[in-house]
Amino acid sequence: METLQYKIIKTDAQYNRYCDALEALVDSGKKTKAVQDEIELLTLLIEKYDADHNTFELADPIALLRSLMKDHKMKAVDLAKLLYVSEGLVSDMLNYKKGLSKNTIRILSERFKLNQDAFNRPYELHVPASSKFKDAKTMNSRKKMAKAS
Secondary structure (H helix, E strand, O other), rough: OOOOOOOOOOOHHHHHHHHHHHHHHHHOOOOOOHHHHHHHHHHHHHHHHHHOOOOOOOOOOHHHHHHHHHOEEEEEHHHHHHHHHOOHHHHHHHHOOOOHHHHHHHHHHHHHHHOOOHOOOOOOOOOOOOHHHHHHHHHHHHHHHHHHH
16 A cells, blocks of 8 residues: 555644645646645645644734744745735834735735634734824824814
8 A cells, every 4th residue: 555645734843844845846836737736735734734723813913924924934025025015014014013904914815825804803003102293293283274274
């Protein structure tokens, strides 16, 4: 009897090996039927393990995104290309300075095969105090101008 090359994932180490194997296959550029079948099988096994070991409910959307980027060996520049945004905006999102847009949430949920709710949870932004003051000052100026009119 022939031994199986891939089995149901039961450990984190096995999961990491399968992720590495999947990435190598995708990056190889080979388009044979056998390679495509292997990619599909690995994807299915990895997605099942992710679903069974999902701790995403505990993470805020940015922590989740950082974790997924690490697992998929993505850098901020890769994320910027995926989202069709600037690297500066990605930096602001990853540093809790800007929120995730609806379009960003859609793209991320498609790319990582997660429900949009995983990225559409409230989390606290870290806006520097100086910009809060600047925004408040601008609002006060507008109110004064409106009263004067």
